[in-house]
Amino acid sequence: MPPPHRDQKARARPSGYAARELVVECLAAVLDRGRPLDDAFDAAAGMHAEALPTRDRAFARLIVMTVLRRKGQLDAVLDAFLEKPLPAKGGLIRPILLSAAAQLLFLDTPPHAAISLAVDQCRDNTKTQRFAGLANAVLRRVSTTGKEVLAGIDAVAANIPARLLESWQDAYGADTARAIAEASLAEAALDLSVKSDAHAWAEKLGGVVLSTSTVRLARAGRVEDLPGYAEGAWWVQDAAAALPSRMLGAVRDLEVADLCAAPGGKTAELAAAGARVTAVDFSAVRLRRLSENLSRLNLAADIVEADATAWDPGRQFDAVLLDAPCSATGTIRRHPDILRLKRKDDTSERVALQRRLIAQAARLVKPGGLLVYGTCSLEPEEGERIVDRFLAGSDMDRVPLTPGEAGIDGAWVTAQGDLRTLPCHLPNADPALAGIDGFFAARLRKRA
Structure with a gap:
């Protein structure tokens, strides 16, 4: 039997898959290629417009924003459960793991949904297929004990670049600089x-x-x-x-x-x-x-x-x-x-x-x-x-x-x-x- 048409395959994918694909593509554009967030998100969303309800698009943006705010903490938690560093040419495996970890640690996404969709993403990409088992094992550990690791991480030190924190300390003093940093990591009204x-x-x-x-x-x-x-x-x-x-x-x-x-x-x-x-x-x-x-x-x-x-x-x-x-x-x-x-x-x-x-x-x-x-x-x-x-x-x-x-x-x-x-x-x-x-x-x- 011939492989399914691309559209048929897309319709067979589970609910929420297109939103996670948008997230990973956007994160790769920002983190790996240095593209500004709004441009990267609009470009990625355009590729999934038909498969992406408004609600899912909003959730995808929330995941992206959370990863970008909390990447230092997310990296630290993931690294605690990785036996060795991910290879430099691992394709989209790091964005896939970051997306799922953000859902598990900060957005209260049910573990079965976050983990299974991340594993599906690994399997559907030739460069990440070999990491499907690793993603499953690591994310299961994140879901069970990740918040304990997270509790021991200083959010300001992990997420705010040292050059910025030093600049704010020079301008406003150490206490105000930390207050600025903490407020900068919060979602704006x-x-x-x-x-x-x-x-x-x-x-x-x-x-x-x-x-x-x-x-x-x-x-x-x-x-x-x-x-x-x-x-x-x-x-x-x-x-x-x-x-x-x-x-x-x-x-x-x-x-x-x-x-x-x-x-x-x-x-x-x-x-x-x-x-x-x-x-x-x-x-x-x-x-x-x-x-x-x-x-x-x-x-x-x-x-x-x-x-x-x-x-x-x-x-x-x-x-x-x-x-x-x-x-x-x-x-x-x-x-x-x-x-x-x-x-x-x-x-x-x-x-x-x-x-x-x-x-x-x-x-x-x-x-x-x-x-x-x-x-x-x-x-x-x-x-x-x-x-x-x-x-x-x-x-x-x-x-x-x-x-x-x-x-x-x-x-x-x-x-x-x-x-x-x-x-x-x-x-x-x-x-x-x-x-x-x-x-x-x-x-x-x-x-x-």
Whole structure:
């Protein structure tokens, strides 16, 4: 009898198999090929679109995120049960084991499901067939005694790269650095910026309203299925990322340039507040996403594809908002691939770019106008030091924040009056509602 057609074979596979295949393919792309998580996940999900219900796709992403957050701990537990290291050319065996171990140790997946699907994955791949027995034996030991091994592992030391932890210790002290690390390993809540009536939308969505007027949901499911999405009543945006726009104050009828604008959360805020916004970004792909977001929200802005370091529209603006490209270490809760991607140390290149950007942004500000410079980085060399160096030779001055302004907690305001949120800020009795992205922003005014 001829072998079954590929589609027939796919239909014969057990429930949940396609989701685990997506997980393994995505992990291999991130961990072995250095591909960013969102790109890797979308590419892998596209290959399984027909076989993957929405619920399974969400579970697959949860597994991937858990592995990327907890890979140090997962590796340590697996290695405790491996008699010898896995071969360098073992194909997908390590991602298969990581996926199953994450389900067993952190996601409470029934052992028979996690183990049998992992073994099936090994058997279905020519490069991992020989590891099927090993996977079965190791994962059975993980399911029975793995949590005992896990209990003896320091999550911070195992999962946070030493270079990051040392940087945070230098900037904030050992205790705060550890609190940042622990918060960065937690799953982030879903934050929404709403056009109006935050309390009504919080009640409708089962969320809470933060001091910043952000609506926060602990567990949301598929975003597109939530009330208010289709009619454009709100957009997804971390509470910290929503603050720099609000630091400009009342912007109705003002001309505002939003530099490095995509995917558009800050542009949407400014447009919803009545500003005449020009959104600038160098990426055509990202600008298409910005345009789609604005269309859903029934908001408008002038969209310009340009390099913000050299963009010269021949006029100046009442205010300029610059959310500069950075290491994004403040967003590890939402982007745990930052912990795993093996990047060269390009800090000096990023800093040089940030200096060029803030200098050009300042040229676009009218006399008496405001510039807000921000980054989602925890590293002072990308935040405070950029601004201090810029101000030393500029015609601009800091405009310090007042605690309580725009709902900004006093603990988030530095001695110089800048915004500095940390992932360990915004504690809550319910861990699912705690935390905030790490963000820095400074408000400057050009002398008249």
